[in-house]
Amino acid sequence: MDGPAPGGDAYAAGFVTDRPDHTQLGDLLELEVGPVAAGGGCVARAPDGRVVFVRHALPGERVRALVTDATASFLRADAVTVLQGSPDRVEPPCPHAGPGRCGGCDYQHVSGSAQRRLKAFRVAEQLSRLAGVTWSAEVEAVPGDTEGLAWRSRVRLAVDRDGRTGFRRHRSHRVEPVDACPVAAPAVAATGVIGARWPGAAEIEVATGMGTGGAVVSVRPRGRGRLEMPEVGARTGLVVGGTVCRPPGSVDALVRGRVYRVSAGVFWQVHLGAAAALLDAVLALAEPATGDDVADLYAGAGLFAVPLAEAVGTTGSVLAVERDRRACADARHNGKGLRALRVLEISVTPELVTRGIGRPRLLVLDPARQGAGTAVMRALAAHAPTLDRLVYVSCDPASFGRDARVLLDAGWELAVLRAFDIFPMTEHVELVALLRPPR
Numbered sequence: 483m484d485g486p487a488p489g490g491d492a493y494a495a496g497f498v499t500d501r502p503d504h505t506q507l508g509d510l511l512e513l514e515v516g517p518v519a520a521g522g523g524c525v526a527r528a529p530d531g532r533v534v535f536v537r538h539a540l541p542g543e544r545v546r547a548l549v550t551d552a553t554a555s556f557l558r559a560d561a562v563t564v565l566q567g568s569p570d571r572v573e574p575p576c577p578h579a580g581p582g583r584c585g586g587c588d589y590q591h592v593s594g595s596a597q598r599r600l601k602a603f604r605v606a607e608q609l610s611r612l613a614g615v616t617w618s619a620e621v622e623a624v625p626g627d628t629e630g631l632a633w634r635s636r637v638r639l640a641v642d643r644d645g646r647t648g649f650r651r652h653r654s655h656r657v658e659p660v661d662a663c664p665v666a667a668p669a670v671a672a673t674g675v676i677g678a679r680w681p682g683a684a685e686i687e688v689a690t691g692m693g694t695g696g697a698v699v700s701v702r703p704r705g706r707g708r709l710e711m712p713e714v715g716a717r718t719g720l721v722v723g724g725t726v727c728r729p730p731g732s733v734d735a736l737v738r739g740r741v742y743r744v745s746a747g748v749f750w751q752v753h754l755g756a757a758a759a760l761l762d763a764v765l766a767l768a769e770p771a772t773g774d775d776v777a778d779l780y781a782g783a784g785l786f787a788v789p790l791a792e793a794v795g796t797t798g799s800v801l802a803v804e805r806d807r808r809a810c811a812d813a814r815h816n817g818k819g820l821r822a823l824r825v826l827e828i829s830v831t832p833e834l835v836t837r838g839i840g841r842p843r844l845l846v847l848d849p850a851r852q853g854a855g856t857a858v859m860r861a862l863a864a865h866a867p868t869l870d871r872l873v874y875v876s877c878d879p880a881s882f883g884r885d886a887r888v889l890l891d892a893g894w895e896l897a898v899l900r901a902f903d904i905f906p907m908t909e910h911v912e913l914v915a916l917l918r919p920p921r
């Protein structure tokens with residue numbers, strides 16, 4: 483065991499008889515499963531009236547579920563027996579998926595098309611609730627996706643006290659040891675990291691090149707103890723505690739004919755097809771033209787900023803704003819020779835947006851999961867008189883809904899919203915939106 487599960491461990495507690503009057507951890511409940519909910523599960527109602535968030539289930543199913551967490555207002559449970567299954571249910575392709583097992587995936591038991599329907603339902607629900615927007619469209623599969631498997635170009639592994647690699651169980655510190663992961667790309671498996679023994683390591687991140695080969699393995703040691711490392715594949719760099727011990731300390735990603743350098747620890751899209759799909763979507767909505775002034779906020783290694791700088795030519799400008807030093811260095815490297823590109827290493831704040839990004843005609847925004855926040859969005863809204871369009875890329879429909887609401891309340895229009903399934907087998911979904919200021 484690698485630490486206690488939050489709220490206790492129903493699997494350790496074992497199964498006890500159903501007590502409908504006062505449900506508690508470890509109880510088994512028979513549930514009619516309702517709509518999909520946040521957290522990778524669905525909503526049901528316990529006999530005592532509390533809401534139950536039930537994982538490993540599907541809307542419309544009847545299941546027997548083990549209560550894994552009990553609070554005064556709601557319960558969490560795992561469907562352990564399917565009494566009446568959904569037509570969308572499939573046999574999980576991964577042997578480590580299932581109740582009490584690996585927490586890396588949410589939807590291994592759901593067909594690919596049904597996964598995208600569940601995500602579309604969630605996006606529509608959150609946009610309606612948080613932004614007052616009616617949206618009904620499809621979540622698009624990433625071109626080249628192979629049934630939601632073999633897509634992860636980057637994998638973060640936990641390491642247990644015996645040095646075994648694995649993934650954390652859902653809402654738990656415990657590690658499910660694995661020696662293969664079917665959602666990882668073949669290049670990840672080729673490093674030999676998964677399934678090898680890593681005594682003294684706490685966490686390992688494997689980042690592989692996209693279309694160019696090569697990989698970097700970043701190891702976070704466990705305390706000050708002795709770290710033993712197995713052989714990793716040829717052309718695989720090794721970074722320990724942030725220091726490059728064996729080059730390369732970066733990978734190359736080939737996207738639409740351009741090679742991007744991405745250093746260890748720098749953000750990059752995980753799905754093998756995501757960078758190209760999102761770049762295409764952003765460029766199609768942004769419609770950059772020669773001479774445009776552009777700001778790309780939360781720019782990372784320059785996935786969008788670099789092609790935008792090429793598109794605006796020598797008479798335009800692209801300001802890429804990013805707070806991570808290594809990401810800025812990568813963005814400058816990736817945009818070498820493009821006179822329009824300027825990379826600013828600084829945090830995006832309301833003050834910066836008000837006074838430090840000039841008066842762009844086009845804004846691209848791709849914040850982290852928590853979104854840009856109300857204050858930054860208000861500052862962006864004030865650019866309306868000189869701005870033509872804003873393209874917002876988001877990996878969280880809830881924070882996008884809250885951020886978009888700020889612009890919509892100021893009279894902006896949500897002109898286009900696309901959703902992409904760049905995280906198959908999980909509940910996550912990516913949005914690309916075009917917002918236009920009032921005229």
Ligand SMILES: C[S@@+](CC[C@H](N)C(=O)[O-])C[C@H]1O[C@@H](n2cnc3c(N)ncnc32)[C@H](O)[C@@H]1O
Pocket residue numbers: 749750751780781782783784785786803804805806809828829830831848849850851
């Ligand atoms: C979702 S990533 C997007 C990167 C890039 N657009 C891409 O697709 O590769 C978000 C980036 O924002 C950066 N970031 C997060 N918070 C920030 C802030 N307050 N100011 C500036 N950059 C920030 C992170 O370091 C990360 O590189």
